[in-house]
Amino acid sequence: MSTRTRTLELEIMRYDPEKDKQPWFQSYTVPCLEDWVILDAINYVKENLDTTLAYRWSCHMMVCGSCGMMVNGEPSLTCKTFIRELPDKVRIEPLENFPIERDLVVVLDDVIQKLHKVQPYIIRKDPPPAGDQEYIQTPGQLAIFKQLTMCINCMCCYAACPQYALDRNFIGPAALALAHRYNRDNRDQGKSDRLDILADHDGVWDCSFVGACSEVCPKHVDPAAAIQQMKIDGAVEFWKQKMGIPGGKP
Amino acid sequence: MEHIKADVVIVGAGGAGLRAAIAVAEADPKLKVALVSKVYPMRSHTCAAEGGAAGVKGADDSLEMHFNDTVGGGDWLCDQDVVEDFVQRAPRELMQLEHWGCPWSREDDGSVAVRAFGGMKKKRTWYAADKSGFHILHTLFQTSLQFPSINRYDEYFALDLLHLDGRCRGVVAMEMRSGRFFQFDAPAVIVATGGAGQVFPFTTNGAIKTGDGMAMAYRAGVPLKDMEFVQYHPTGLPGTGILLTEGCRGEGGILVNKHGYRYLQDYGMGPETPVGHPVLKTMELGPRDRLSQAFWHEQKKGNTIETPWGDCVLLDMRHLGAKKIMERLPLVQELAHAYVGVDMIKDPVPVRPVVHFMMGGIDTNINGESPMPGLFAIGETACSGLHGANRLGSNSLTDLLVSGKRCADTAIAYAQKAGASGGDEALRAQAEAIVTGVRELLQQGGATETIAGLRREMRTILEDCAGIYRDEAGTQMACEKVAEFRQRYKGIEINDKSNVFNTDLQSALELRNLLDVAETITEGSLQRRESRGAHQRLDYTERDDVNFLKHTLCYRQPDARPRVEWSEVLITRSQPGTRDYSGSKN
Secondary structure (H helix, E strand, O other), rough: OOOOOOEEEEEEOOOOOOOOOOOOEEEEEEEEEEEEHHHHHHHHHHHHHHOOOOOOOOOOOOOOOOOEEOOOEEEEOOOOHHHHHHEEEEEEOOOOOOOOOOOOOOOHHHHHHHHOOOOOOOOOOOOOOOOOOOOOHHHHHHHHHHHHHHHHHHHHHHHHHHHHOOOOOOOOHHHHHHHHHHHHHOOOHHHHHHHHHOOOOHHHOOOOOHHHHHOOOOOOHHHHHHHHHHHHHHHHHHHHOOOOOOOOOO | OEEOOOOOEEEEOOOOHHHHHHHHHHHOOOOOEEEEEEEEHHHHHHOOOOOEEOOOOOOOHHHHHHHHHHHHHHOOOOOOHHHHEEEEEHHHHHHHHHHOOOOOOOOOOEOOEEEHHHHHHHEEEEEEOOOOOHHHHHHHHHHOOOOOEEEEEEEHHHHHEEEEEEEEEEEEEEEEEOEEEEEEEEEEEOOOOOHHHOOOOHHHHHHOOHHHHHHHHHOOOOOOOOOOOOOEEEOOOOOOOOOOHHHHHOOEEEEOOOOOOHHHHHHHOOOOOOOOOOOOOOOHHHHHHHHHHHHHHHHHHHOOEEOOOOOEEEOOOOOHHHHHHHHHHHHHHHHHHHHHHOOOOOOEEEEHHHHHHHOOOEEEOOOOOOOOOOOOOOOOHEEOOOOOOOOOHHHHHHHHHHHHHHHHHHHHHHHHHHHHOOHHHHHHHHHHHHHHEEEEEHHHOOOOOOOHHHHHHHHHHHHHHHOOOOOOOHHHHHHHHHHOOOOOOOEEEOOOOHHHHHHHHHHHHHHHHHHHHHHHHHHHHHOOOOOOOOOOOOOOOOOOOHHHHHEEEEEEEEOOOEEEEEOOOOOOOOOOOOOOOOOOOO
16 A cells, blocks of 8 residues: 555546537646546546536446546557556547547447347256255356356457447347356256357357457456357257257256 | 336346246236345345355254244244245255255255355255355346246336335336336335335445335334344455455455454353364354454454555365365455455455445334234345344345245235225326426536435444444434434535436435435444344343333324334243353353
8 A cells, every 4th residue: 555646647538518519628737646446536527627527437346337438549448558557648538439428428228238138147948946046156166257247248258359349239248148158057048048049140140350359358258268268058959859859958 | 108007016126126027927817016226236235145045945944943042042022934935945945945956066966055144043054065045146137037927127227116005006217227207006016125225334335235124114194113233244355345255254364353363252252262173153153243242342352453455364175275275265355356356265365344244224024014014024135023123144135035925925816806906097197296206306506415425424323323332322322313313415516417227316316215224223233222142232231121121113204204113922841041152051
């Protein structure tokens, strides 16, 4: 911990659709503590310099996923981005690839719809165990999908994804990783239900495997690897169905 | 103004709100649910809960023991009918979550694992590493997506309740992206907006925890109950107030002062237990109120470590080893490393008590019914009498599920019976008046006060005068200051005049809510002249069952301090006794 201070110049993108034709940048000089994250500096602006600045944040502990922004061009969780790792001049913009709602707030409707679309819940063909009995799931079976449950929906991966930039119909990293999370959960029997969506041309096959999503993911979910595994799973599933092999669960 | 009709309106889409929404949708897909939240559901603060959720699991455990731990932990201010029902429903609710896909941590045989927690006599805390709340929230959110009858209104800020002839009839909210106002009409309104930690300067609670639901109910004439009971969690990171879960101690972490001494043994929680072999319900596994109070005494004695972010003690986890820490506590390891630069595998972590949870809230009974028909409350925003004077760690995540489900069943029955009851014109006029109030706030000039400045002053007073220890003069002063802040609030000016995502306006509305909640905390702290659980008075150091085995009820008065009334505590089978957290018990 340190009490040293450092002055940062923040260039923050501003946009109010009620009065601005296009986004513009506003500069703020912020006296920062060396320990701060960039969100602290933005909060300083809001509290002391300009109360009109709009952005989302809440937990300040890397788990609510609200505060994703572009920091010097990188999709970043701002509560996890320490100023000690940044130069004296920092440019803050709303997440790339999303329409801007206001200042640093982006419109999330599309990705929220995509989360709906992949049916991210346990689907059963057989009845579940009795109400007081759990499904048996060994630590090994849990480990198969555990990392995929870590997604906080900060949407940094969509901001980094070159395919989503080109084609907004692409389901995209977080939603595909979420589908894969349920496909790999031994309690789930819905893999074949999700197949149509995932194997569609907007699904896994649209991914060009650049891996930018995994690089920016603050929770190390690795959606790129998930999508590659789904391509294999999807191909196997497709041929199983084609050849009339029942089941479809590994 | 837009107009939405529903059968049940739920305000707040965290763990409790989502659980209730699913329960309504499962019960009858024809019932229309409007789920209104100022944030997207997965941003809700349930996500920050780390340690786990309590429910009897092991063969060596019993409902009786969970009941006794909870009632004793709550210093006998719990309503025991609520506790009995809670412990009985808890395992089924946690198992339901398992069936919905919650990634609970597991034993080698594939069954759900449980861990030790403070004040609990048995291991009964279900956990998903140290992200239990996060996984519960996301499991509920994802599960909710399969129900078309749940209509979500994400990023709608609820302003005030609508009520007519003593019945709650709906709520008015503002859509953040457009600034448009919406009138939600429903016979049943469930408030599930969580806590109000932002009343204090140093809290584990996220920025959104501004007591909105509590304040709305309070303004509608519904009392807030037991608000003086504010839980300080003993292990927050200095500076940020980020929580280091009680699971750290459940897994075997120890607390030492600046001399390396395990000071808890000096505060009725000894004798010292062997390092690395935690013993349930004693030393580091004592309850949160006692641990935070012990810190206060150590600070007075000069045994704490000075840091620029306040005095600290040390949480030492090194003996757990890297493997266990990374398997069971990976999030807190990352957080401590990132925010204070300490790797808990190699070094002890500085920690200090931090405001964490409101035991008090909207006055409800076992079904989540408030005294106003049609208004229900669940989760942290409610005070059903479950937690009493001090909540045990891991009882609150379970409460989201138990109270969410039980309240939904009651609300459905109520909504079906109540139906539409007329008075549309009166309700519309009420909604218009609420909107006019917001428009006037947005337009008013003056600027004698700033939102951030007033908020800072409020927080300082609350911490100084209504913190871990309180007294008559301090709480009296705090009451007067909060009343003054409410007057001064009229002098704020909102610089942002936009209709689109106006967070300046939202902050002002949140500050109004914080001030409403603050005055109930300070008034309750003043009027409760005894020491019980999390409410400790330096001038009334003993529990006083003759005069104060009662709930505090704060009623709002428009231009005066709140009126306080008292209500009985329901005792079924556990008479008030001594809270013994020494290792010599039994």
